[in-house]
Amino acid sequence: MNKKFSRFRLRSVAMLVASALSATAAWAIEPFTVRDIRVEGLQRVEPGTIFASLPLRVGDTYNDERGSAAIRALFDLGLFKDVRIDVVDNVLVVIVEERPTIADVDFVGTKEFDKAALQKALREVGLADGRPYDKALADRAEQELKRQYISRSLYNAQVVTTVTPIERNRVNLTFTVTEGEPARIREVHIVGNKAFSEGTLLDLFDQDAGGWMSWYTKSNQYSRAKLNADLETLRSYYITRGYLEFRIDSTQVAISPDRQDLSITVNITEGEKFVVAGVKLEGNYLGRDDEFKSLVTIKPGEPYNGEQVTETTKAFTDYFGTFGYAFARVQAEPEIDRVNNRVTLTLKAEPSRRVYVRRVAVAGNNKTRDEVIRREFRQYEASWYDGDKIKLSRDRVDRLGFFTDVNVETQEVPGSPDQVDLAISVTEKPTGTLQLGAGFSSAEKVSLTFGIAQENVFGSGNYLGLQVNTSKYARTLSLTTTDPYFTKDGISRTFGVFHTTTRPYYSVDGDYRLVNEGGSVRFGVPFSEVDTIFFGIGLERYRFDPGGNVAYLTPQSYRTYFGCTANASTGLVTACANDSVWGVPLSIGWSRDDRDSALVPTRGKLQRANLEVGAGGDMKYWKSSYSYQQFFPISKQYTFAINGEVGYAKAYGNKPYPIFKNFYAGGLGSVRGFEQNSLGPRDVPLFGQTEGAALGGTKKAIFNMELSTPFPGAGNDRTLRLYGFFDVGNVFAGSRDSTLSDAQWKAQQKLRASVGLGISWISPLGPLRLAYAIPVKQQKEDLTDPSHPIPKDRIQRLQFQIGTSF
Numbered sequence: 001m002n003k004k005f006s007r008f009r010l011r012s013v014a015m016l017v018a019s020a021l022s023a024t025a026a027w028a029i030e031p032f033t034v035r036d037i038r039v040e041g042l043q044r045v046e047p048g049t050i051f052a053s054l055p056l057r058v059g060d061t062y063n064d065e066r067g068s069a070a071i072r073a074l075f076d077l078g079l080f081k082d083v084r085i086d087v088v089d090n091v092l093v094v095i096v097e098e099r100p101t102i103a104d105v106d107f108v109g110t111k112e113f114d115k116a117a118l119q120k121a122l123r124e125v126g127l128a129d130g131r132p133y134d135k136a137l138a139d140r141a142e143q144e145l146k147r148q149y150i151s152r153s154l155y156n157a158q159v160v161t162t163v164t165p166i167e168r169n170r171v172n173l174t175f176t177v178t179e180g181e182p183a184r185i186r187e188v189h190i191v192g193n194k195a196f197s198e199g200t201l202l203d204l205f206d207q208d209a210g211g212w213m214s215w216y217t218k219s220n221q222y223s224r225a226k227l228n229a230d231l232e233t234l235r236s237y238y239i240t241r242g243y244l245e246f247r248i249d250s251t252q253v254a255i256s257p258d259r260q261d262l263s264i265t266v267n268i269t270e271g272e273k274f275v276v277a278g279v280k281l282e283g284n285y286l287g288r289d290d291e292f293k294s295l296v297t298i299k300p301g302e303p304y305n306g307e308q309v310t311e312t313t314k315a316f317t318d319y320f321g322t323f324g325y326a327f328a329r330v331q332a333e334p335e336i337d338r339v340n341n342r343v344t345l346t347l348k349a350e351p352s353r354r355v356y357v358r359r360v361a362v363a364g365n366n367k368t369r370d371e372v373i374r375r376e377f378r379q380y381e382a383s384w385y386d387g388d389k390i391k392l393s394r395d396r397v398d399r400l401g402f403f404t405d406v407n408v409e410t411q412e413v414p415g416s417p418d419q420v421d422l423a424i425s426v427t428e429k430p431t432g433t434l435q436l437g438a439g440f441s442s443a444e445k446v447s448l449t450f451g452i453a454q455e456n457v458f459g460s461g462n463y464l465g466l467q468v469n470t471s472k473y474a475r476t477l478s479l480t481t482t483d484p485y486f487t488k489d490g491i492s493r494t495f496g497v498f499h500t501t502t503r504p505y506y507s508v509d510g511d512y513r514l515v516n517e518g519g520s521v522r523f524g525v526p527f528s529e530v531d532t533i534f535f536g537i538g539l540e541r542y543r544f545d546p547g548g549n550v551a552y553l554t555p556q557s558y559r560t561y562f563g564c565t566a567n568a569s570t571g572l573v574t575a576c577a578n579d580s581v582w583g584v585p586l587s588i589g590w591s592r593d594d595r596d597s598a599l600v601p602t603r604g605k606l607q608r609a610n611l612e613v614g615a616g617g618d619m620k621y622w623k624s625s626y627s628y629q630q631f632f633p634i635s636k637q638y639t640f641a642i643n644g645e646v647g648y649a650k651a652y653g654n655k656p657y658p659i660f661k662n663f664y665a666g667g668l669g670s671v672r673g674f675e676q677n678s679l680g681p682r683d684v685p686l687f688g689q690t691e692g693a694a695l696g697g698t699k700k701a702i703f704n705m706e707l708s709t710p711f712p713g714a715g716n717d718r719t720l721r722l723y724g725f726f727d728v729g730n731v732f733a734g735s736r737d738s739t740l741s742d743a744q745w746k747a748q749q750k751l752r753a754s755v756g757l758g759i760s761w762i763s764p765l766g767p768l769r770l771a772y773a774i775p776v777k778q779q780k781e782d783l784t785d786p787s788h789p790i791p792k793d794r795i796q797r798l799q800f801q802i803g804t805s806f
Helices: 002-027 047-053 064-076 115-124 135-151 198-202 224-239 289-293 306-321 370-374 387-399 556-561 742-749
Strands: 036-040 080-088 091-098 101-108 158-166 170-178 184-191 247-255 261-269 275-283 329-337 342-350 356-363 403-413 416-428 432-441 445-454 463-470 474-483 492-502 513-526 531-545 564-566 573-576 580-593 604-617 621-633 639-651 699-710 720-732 752-763 766-777 798-802
Touching: 036 047, 047 064, 064 080, 064 091, 101 115, 135 158, 135 170, 184 198, 224 247, 224 261, 224 306, 275 289, 289 306, 306 329, 306 342, 306 387, 356 370, 387 403, 387 416, 556 564, 720 742, 720 766
Parallel strands: 036 091, 101 170, 184 261, 275 342, 356 416
Antiparallel strands: 080 091, 158 170, 247 261, 329 342, 403 416, 432 445, 432 798, 445 463, 463 474, 474 492, 492 513, 513 531, 531 580, 564 573, 580 604, 604 621, 621 639, 639 699, 699 720, 720 752, 752 766, 766 798
């Protein structure tokens, strides 16, 4: 049987070889001179495209080799599904069958990804409207789409590609997606830990088995990238505590049969804990050994800390970069004494070659103009590479606030070992913000504030903002615009115009009004990379309208300042000596901000100081203020913050201090739990009233403390936080009013304090702060002396605002 099968196989092979040889002989064409070239089968492709790609021309000698090359050249265009060449009387007839053209690419059922983003991604790889349809490319797109869904824990996602032919050899391409439910992490375990409990280690992970807030944080949705980040956090936790030889042996991710649940097991080996015995320097340090030694943060005698080693080697590399050595290599080599659990570190340095920057390229800015980014760069083209300037440039671009991510990469220039290119890539974010604020009180029920701003108008980097306040006591309309580069040197210019109508808080409705209108211009001059000095001048007018002329509804202090008199028997205002005053305020300020984030700071300081002087007109005064914020990272989960504000103001030139320039306190951004701007001295109550208008004061002192923690069930998500706070402060009068009793004066001079809890959420509309405060030090109503009543503080326990901080 085997012999018969062998003979049959040999006969079959012989027949195939003979057939191939005869076919080759039949298709072989004797070389000839091409008399003409014709093209058949074209529908949309221009004939010129064919003739430009053919390696043959009329008059050339045709042979089989050149024919094969012609067919390959036409296939390489990617426009044709089939290409043939016929020869008729020395005329080449090129017969083509065009690929269908894609008329439309659509996605059905995609909820996890934005449809426009998917279309843009396919367009970049050649799968877009008007392009030739390529089935292989469509298949790869389908598989890539599935992989993207797997990265979002949607393991059951199904993608079906539908190709629908339409007229004129075109097709519609539709990706129909059935996403299914995401796979959830059911459990996470760490095996091999001895020094730290499993609970302590799992608290470091951003991914977990979920809680009641998982619908928001999605912390129980598996992501390989997030798991890798968690493993690096785990590694860092051990290495910074002396476990030099810590290693992650394996990571096992098991999925349930229904592909809905995942379990993660991390196997680790802790190793022994080591102490640093010493640090040595070896290699070429450019003759600046002492300068490099000052950068060493590794401390002998303390447990080995991997972060300190990384910080030191990075500091060395960056310092080499300041001298133009972009490719300096610094390695920390440990000499381990396992008997005594000690390690000696040798820092070996090789500066390599000095280079300069040839070109700076910007990418990712679809809206923001290149100029807005480039003008923040302190590393210039055609100058020596400087690591400090590159880092500073990156930070300055990030501080613009227009981007969610800013990266700078150094790229070697092929063939030029002394040159590099810098590639800065940015990811833009929406720069329009909406600010909303609300509060509830017995006086005006619900008060609202509204603001809209665009920090990057038309991609120019300019700011434009509109503020509106609909409060019954304070109506505001203001418009502000800022050009951060009014001059090429980075001097900013801000214009502002405003119109406000206010009535101080009062227990009885009155119809008096204080109208303030004017404008100002302000310039910001950068004196260093971190310090900015501001200079400004304005023109403003204050106009007092006593309304219905009912004296007891009009604050006594305002009537006194504007020289208003009233009939003692009827209570009607008879006249005001000065119903309006005007002034020319000059201002100078300073700011420094080195926080790591403007939205969710965890470390760093923010300082501001300002001085305003009434230099012209009817108002002669000066008003100064200083604020200080600092953030302390306790751990990855907890941040402690303090905030302090002081202010002092005084009149000069024998003029009364303009009461409407007072400082105010109370509410969010001040002492929470009290109505906004309600603390401090009160106006003299008349006609049996027990409460007077809140006047503010010429002195201000505020202190706040906050402890920010993860929101219960939200894991380590930083966009949603819970915080506890303690506030204390008040505003005070500069001198005692002779109409006040001792008890009234002492009540006004006392500090107010509150404690409470709040929620901080980085919402789509901006940072939202919700606070519930309990006053622990407040003024109760005291009617012991009816002629000098002491009013109670106005309490507002629940307050929230969008677009505020602290």
